Amino acid sequence: MAWRHIKPSRRNVRAWQLGLLAVLFLAWHVLTVPGLVPHFLFSDDNQAAFFFGQPLKIFDRIGHWFFVDADIYRHLAVTLWETVLAFGIGTVLGLGMGLWLALSPLAAAILDPYIKAMNAMPRVILAPIFAVWFGLGVASKVALGVTLVFFIVFFNVYQGVKEVSPVILANARMLGASRRQLLRHVYLPSATSWVFSSLHTSVGLAFVGAVVGEYLGSAQGVGYLILQAEGSFDIDTVMAGILVLTAFALVLDALVGRAEKALMKWQPQAGESERL
Amino acid sequence: MSAAALNLDGVSCTFAGRDGAAGFTAVRDVTLAVEAGEFVSVVGPTGCGKSTLLNMAAGLLAPSTGAVRVFGAPLVGLNGRAGYMFQAESLMPWRTALGNVMAGLSFRGASQADARALATQWLQRVGLAAFGDRYPHQLSGGMRKRVSLAQTLVLDPDIILMDEPFSALDIQTRQLMENEVLDIWQGLSMAAGRGATSAGAHSPAPEQAGLSPLGAVSGASQAVRKAVLFITHDLDEAIAMSDRVVILSAGPGSRVVGEFRIDLERPRDVAEVRAAPRFVELHKAIWDVLRQEVLAGYQQQLDKVD
Numbered sequence: 001m002a003w004r005h006i007k008p009s010r011r012n013v014r015a016w017q018l019g020l021l022a023v024l025f026l027a028w029h030v031l032t033v034p035g036l037v038p039h040f041l042f043s044d045d046n047q048a049a050f051f052f053g054q055p056l057k058i059f060d061r062i063g064h065w066f067f068v069d070a071d072i073y074r075h076l077a078v079t080l081w082e083t084v085l086a087f088g089i090g091t092v093l094g095l096g097m098g099l100w101l102a103l104s105p106l107a108a109a110i111l112d113p114y115i116k117a118m119n120a121m122p123r124v125i126l127a128p129i130f131a132v133w134f135g136l137g138v139a140s141k142v143a144l145g146v147t148l149v150f151f152i153v154f155f156n157v158y159q160g161v162k163e164v165s166p167v168i169l170a171n172a173r174m175l176g177a178s179r180r181q182l183l184r185h186v187y188l189p190s191a192t193s194w195v196f197s198s199l200h201t202s203v204g205l206a207f208v209g210a211v212v213g214e215y216l217g218s219a220q221g222v223g224y225l226i227l228q229a230e231g232s233f234d235i236d237t238v239m240a241g242i243l244v245l246t247a248f249a250l251v252l253d254a255l256v257g258r259a260e261k262a263l264m265k266w267q268p269q270a271g272e273s274e275r276l
Numbered sequence: 277m278s279a280a281a282l283n284l285d286g287v288s289c290t291f292a293g294r295d296g297a298a299g300f301t302a303v304r305d306v307t308l309a310v311e312a313g314e315f316v317s318v319v320g321p322t323g324c325g326k327s328t329l330l331n332m333a334a335g336l337l338a339p340s341t342g343a344v345r346v347f348g349a350p351l352v353g354l355n356g357r358a359g360y361m362f363q364a365e366s367l368m369p370w371r372t373a374l375g376n377v378m379a380g381l382s383f384r385g386a387s388q389a390d391a392r393a394l395a396t397q398w399l400q401r402v403g404l405a406a407f408g409d410r411y412p413h414q415l416s417g418g419m420r421k422r423v424s425l426a427q428t429l430v431l432d433p434d435i436i437l438m439d440e441p442f443s444a445l446d447i448q449t450r451q452l453m454e455n456e457v458l459d460i461w462q463g464l465s466m467a468a469g470r471g472a473t474s475a476g477a478h479s480p481a482p483e484q485a486g487l488s489p490l491g492a493v494s495g496a497s498q499a500v501r502k503a504v505l506f507i508t509h510d511l512d513e514a515i516a517m518s519d520r521v522v523i524l525s526a527g528p529g530s531r532v533v534g535e536f537r538i539d540l541e542r543p544r545d546v547a548e549v550r551a552a553p554r555f556v557e558l559h560k561a562i563w564d565v566l567r568q569e570v571l572a573g574y575q576q577q578l579d580k581v582d
Contacts, residue, residue: 170336171366173354175380175431185379189370266370268413 029055053239061240076248078221082138082210083252086145087203091195094150098157099183099191108158115154123147127216136217145209152202153195160194161187193267196260203256207249222248279348280309281435281503282333282358287342289328302328304529305342308522310435312347315461315504317514319566320524321573326507327363329524330439333505334360346435359433361424363440367412373423374399374408380431398426401460418449422456429460436461436504443509454517454546461502462543511566515558516546523565526573534565 008016030036032054034045042048065072101108101115127144134140164186172186195202214223222245229237286307290299302325310316318326331337332344335355344351346358367376374395381391399408402422412420421441428436438457442450508514514521515538523534538558540549549555 165365167362167364167366168368171360171362172368172379172383173336174334174358174360175427176356176383177379178383181383185383186368189368193370266372266411266413 025055028052050233050235053235057236058240058243061237062244065240065244072222072225072244075220075222075225076244078138079207079210079214079223079248082141082145082213082221083203083206085138085142086209087149087206089142090146090149090206091153091202093146094153095157095191095195097150098154099161099187102158102161102191103183103187119151119155124212127213130213131217136219141210141213141218141221144213145206148205148209149202152198152205156194156198157191160191164190193264196264199256199260200253203252204249207252211245279345281312281314281347282308282310282505283345283348284308284329284333284339285343285345287329287332287339287344289325289332289337290340301340301529302527303524304531306524306530306532307342308532310503310505312434312503315506315517315519316522317506317508317518317520318522318524319508319511319514319562320530321526321566321570322509323577324524324527324530324569324573326509326524327439330360330437330505330507333435334358334437336360355435357433358435358437359428359431361428361436361438361441363443365412365420367420367423367427369412371411372408373404373410373412373415373419376412376423377426377430380427384431395426395430398430399423402426402456418445418453421445421453425453425457425460434502436502438504438506440508442513450513451547454513458517458542458544458546461504511559511562512550513546515540515555515562516544516549521562523562523569526569526576533569534562536562 006012032048032052033056034049039045039048042051101111124144126147127140130140130143134143169182169186172182177185210221211223214221215227218224218227222241226238226241229235229241284306286305288301288304288306290301293299306329308316308318308329318329320326328337332339333355335344335351335353335358344355346355367373368379371379374392377395377398378391381394382388386394396405396408399405402425404419404422404426407415407419412423415423424441442453445453506514506517511521518538521536521538522532523536524530525533536558540552540554540558
């Protein structure tokens with residue numbers, strides 16, 4: 001085959017991406033299977049496999065999870081449910097609080113130091129407290145996710161309301177909008193556009209909250225699987241869990257991208273052109 | 277004599293200075309009346325407080341001294357009888373063109389169906405019937421201005437306030453829009469003149485009145501015509517469109533320094549009327565007054581830089 005067909009270009013980006021993935025797994029495989037190449041970093045043949053896991057065993061594990069035993073769906077569902085709840089609750093709270101504080105400057109002035117302090121605090125540290133308050137079930141993971149999502153949404157909404165064009169606002173008032181209608185038809189759409197622009201970040205953080213919460217103490221969820229495997233030094237299962245979480249996060253991100261596109265059709269996209 | 281549609285009575289507007297600095301007086305002691313059905317333009321050098329004047333007329337800004345009266349009644353809060361066309365982009369970007377035109381109607385409690393029907397009519401009237409489902413960013417600058425025009429006029433205001441509405445448009449689009457505004461304005465007066473009831477003012481004129489025989493225009497009742505207060509820095513535009521041109525002095529503390537009645541015949545074509553001898557005469561007379569103010573304003577800006 002001629003080089004010009006293989007040479008990286010716009011057309012074969014996907015092929016190169018997959019090729020790179022294959023190379024990575026191949027290298028991983030060659031370097032970790034005991035005895036395949038002489039050990040050069042570790043003091044014996046089995047140590048590389050012990051620390052990094054072996055791709056074939058990892059895929060075997062994933063195959064068992066999804067097809068043979070089919071027991072991962074329950075855990076995935078729990079993690080997904082926690083993510084969705086954390087995202088939903090965090091967004092609604094952030095939206096409400098952001099609108100309120102942006103529209104009443106006095107309340108914002110009073111609460112300002114508290115919000116700054118809460119945002120500056122490393123909130124993962126709250127996980128043990130949530131576990132005590134809400135138990136080891138879904139609620140404590142959701143609580144952790146909410147604290148992460150809330151601030152992202154809150155700051156975006158706050159900013160969004162502050163930056164509503166004064167002309168659009170004056171125009172809506174001249175058109176006869178009451179205070180309530182301004183909130184519903186001007187502030188809220190403007191704020192939600194900012195929420196959507198932070199959608200990728202906030203969904204990602206909700207996911208982080210769920211997994212970290214599970215990892216710190218739980219009875220189900222993908223984070224729990226990883227925690228269990230780690231307890232028995234089963235590095236293959238830990239790696240399998242990480243791969244599943246990564247793939248899952250990618251799918252989630254793609255879904256968010258879809259939703260964003262559908263909801264934000266009124267916003268201009270860079271370089272957009274359209275046939276009339 | 278019945279009360280003017282809009283009456284600015286010795287209004288001044290001083291913006292409070294920051295941190296105890298002296299306040300900035302944008303306009304000082306301006307008295308200006310716009311009769312019902314009259315088209316009045318305000319011209320003046322940049323930064324002379326033209327927009328401030330309009331914001332006071334709209335009730336968006338309370339005058340520091342003096343009073344604003346609307347059809348004889350003192351203005352409290354927003355001016356509910358006025359429609360305002362802004363200089364900057366004022367459409368809600370999250371609403372379609374139709375949604376934007378419907379906005380005012382639904383804010384004021386019209387049913388969704390009524391609002392849609394009337395808004396569709398108005399979109400048609402400004403030549404955008406096929407673009408109702410477009411979002412503002414999908415429309416050209418001229419189209420957005422048309423939507424703004426429909427958005428303002430669909431509410432059937434008695435007073436129309438316009439703040440350099442076409443300043444961002446290219447010259448061809450601008451003249452088209454100017455003619456269109458004049459046509460619609462004359463059409464509105466026609467509709468109001470023919471329909472004796474208030475409902476008559478709501479429905480668009482059966483045909484473009486600006487193009488109909490002159491006799492019909494003179495038959496229109498002056499009392500129910502829409503008053504227009506039009507702000508511009510373009511003297512040509514002001515003369516071509518108005519019944520009266522008011523000149524503001526250079527700021528700060530602008531006041532009225534001249535007033536000219538434009539006795540050109542209507543209906544007018546803004547491009548053609550510029551060649552009329554009377555137009556040239558008026559232009560020269562007004563420019564003689566305006567030039568000094570423009571130079572004064574320019575000098576002040578230079579002084580600030582030094």
